[in-house]
Amino acid sequence: MPLRARLTLTYAVLFLIAGMVLLGVTYVLFSQQIKGQRVKVIGRTIGPGPAATASPTARPGPPATDQAYSITREPGPLTGPGTAPGMESQQRSLHDAATTSLLTQGGIALVVVGAAATGLGWLIAGQMLAPLHRVTDTARRIAAAPAADRGLHERIALDGPDDEVKELADTFDTMLERLDRSFDGQRRFVANASHELRTPLTVGRALVEMAMHRESASPDVRRLGENLLEINMRHERLITGLLLLAGSENEVTDPAPVDLADIVAHVAAQTAVEADRAGITVHDDPGEAPTSGDALLLERLVQNLVENGIRHNSGEGGWVRVASRAREDGHLVELVVTNSGPPVAAYEVPTLFEPFRRLGPDRVITAKGAGLGLSIVRSVARAHGGEATARPRQGGGLTVTVTLPACPDRSAAEPP
Numbered sequence: 001m002p003l004r005a006r007l008t009l010t011y012a013v014l015f016l017i018a019g020m021v022l023l024g025v026t027y028v029l030f031s032q033q034i035k036g037q038r039v040k041v042i043g044r045t046i047g048p049g050p051a052a053t054a055s056p057t058a059r060p061g062p063p064a065t066d067q068a069y070s071i072t073r074e075p076g077p078l079t080g081p082g083t084a085p086g087m088e089s090q091q092r093s094l095h096d097a098a099t100t101s102l103l104t105q106g107g108i109a110l111v112v113v114g115a116a117a118t119g120l121g122w123l124i125a126g127q128m129l130a131p132l133h134r135v136t137d138t139a140r141r142i143a144a145a146p147a148a149d150r151g152l153h154e155r156i157a158l159d160g161p162d163d164e165v166k167e168l169a170d171t172f173d174t175m176l177e178r179l180d181r182s183f184d185g186q187r188r189f190v191a192n193a194s195h196e197l198r199t200p201l202t203v204g205r206a207l208v209e210m211a212m213h214r215e216s217a218s219p220d221v222r223r224l225g226e227n228l229l230e231i232n233m234r235h236e237r238l239i240t241g242l243l244l245l246a247g248s249e250n251e252v253t254d255p256a257p258v259d260l261a262d263i264v265a266h267v268a269a270q271t272a273v274e275a276d277r278a279g280i281t282v283h284d285d286p287g288e289a290p291t292s293g294d295a296l297l298l299e300r301l302v303q304n305l306v307e308n309g310i311r312h313n314s315g316e317g318g319w320v321r322v323a324s325r326a327r328e329d330g331h332l333v334e335l336v337v338t339n340s341g342p343p344v345a346a347y348e349v350p351t352l353f354e355p356f357r358r359l360g361p362d363r364v365i366t367a368k369g370a371g372l373g374l375s376i377v378r379s380v381a382r383a384h385g386g387e388a389t390a391r392p393r394q395g396g397g398l399t400v401t402v403t404l405p406a407c408p409d410r411s412a413a414e415p416p
Contacts, residue, residue, distance in 0.1 A: 004125045011121030012114060019110040027102060131158055131165040135172060142176070152180035194243045201239065205232045255293045255384070257407050260302070260324040260335055261286035263295070267302045268322060271310065279316035282306065285323035289333035290407040293384040301380040302335065304373040305400055309339030314396065332386075332403050341397035349390050349398075353378045377402065 138156050155176060158169035211217060212225035268284035275282045291298075302322065309320035320339040327334060355375045374390070377400070381388040386404035393399050 004122070004129055007125040007128075008118060008122045011125070012118040015117045015121075016110070016114050019114060023103070023106050023110060026106070027099070030098065030102060131160065131169065134158060135165075135169050139172070152176050152183060191243060194239045198236070198239050201232055201235055205229060205236075208232065256295065257290065257292050258295045258298055260289035260291060260298070260333060260404075263299050263302050264322055264324045264335070267299065267306055271303070271306050274307070275310050275320070278310055278313065279318065280310045280313050281319045282310070283319060283321040285321070285325075287323060287325035289324040289326050289335070291333050291384070291404045292407045293404070297380045297383065301377050301402065302337075304377050305335075305337040305402075308373045308400075309337055309341075309398075312398075313339055313341045326406060331406055333406050335402040335404070336399065338393060338399045339397045340393075340395070343396045344392045344398055346392055349392060352390060352398075353388070374400070
């Protein structure tokens, strides 16, 4: 049950209990008051003749030791021995009528006022919980952001008295500010470190190439240079991947219409040479899939998936299939890349999207990639408001599916 409903129910129950106690106390006091006002009637038999008044009167004749009371009622006065029973009957009637009126009408009034109090309690509870709803909405928007650091710039900035709710909102804002600074500093560190590492690698590659191409270089020096260049190239790919990963985690601020079909055809042609050397066949099915975003980042996304399928394949006779299409609902477009290869355990699939995670023998330093390919794919997809998922293919290999929002204007989608 929601907190607002529980608060309203608590208000209503407390009000009804208080009303019933008040009604019971009123009934007890009223009964005691009626009993205290009963009139004691003392009478005796008197000769014929009506009484003169309703107050004590002196009778002619011998001195009387008692006094007689009479109550006038239609059609005539009540005197003598019938006075006491008549008065007691009238008192009982008055008591019963008053009690019935008190309990019946008081109960009806209690129900009506209780219903009004319940409605008022609902409104008051809603006003009291409105700041908490604001905190919850902000937290929900941040949690629903595509990336963990997306949306941390939001603040609640709650106005109002310095109570417990405002203290909670201010504490939440302070936490968001510290997290935002932490993530921003981490991105800057990765970008700066990657830039600083790229320069010495470039210089080292130039020196190795100069040493290899000297006329006096021996075959051993040339072989050593080739190995060094291969290691250097791997490090350059690693740094390039780090730079791209740091940049792709930012939301695309100036998206442009792009058709994934053009990117699929372009990447399939671009990777044909590498696929031929590995004995892998690349099949492309470029269906119309208009979306919007950064064309270079989307091209890198498709290229990483195709290269990942080529490098982590079964060797000669393997294949990679890349296809793009628009969903029937018209709200999303899909990019599906499937490849043959060794079997992949289902429990290892989620870790493939984490940086520097590889499978089996690919964890050594001579790995085919830097371990950032699928991490970059997911970051680019999330930066475009989409998502990337993978599942093992029956018979070996993986099927990676990337979903992106469809472009509102299909005709505006242009090739990158």
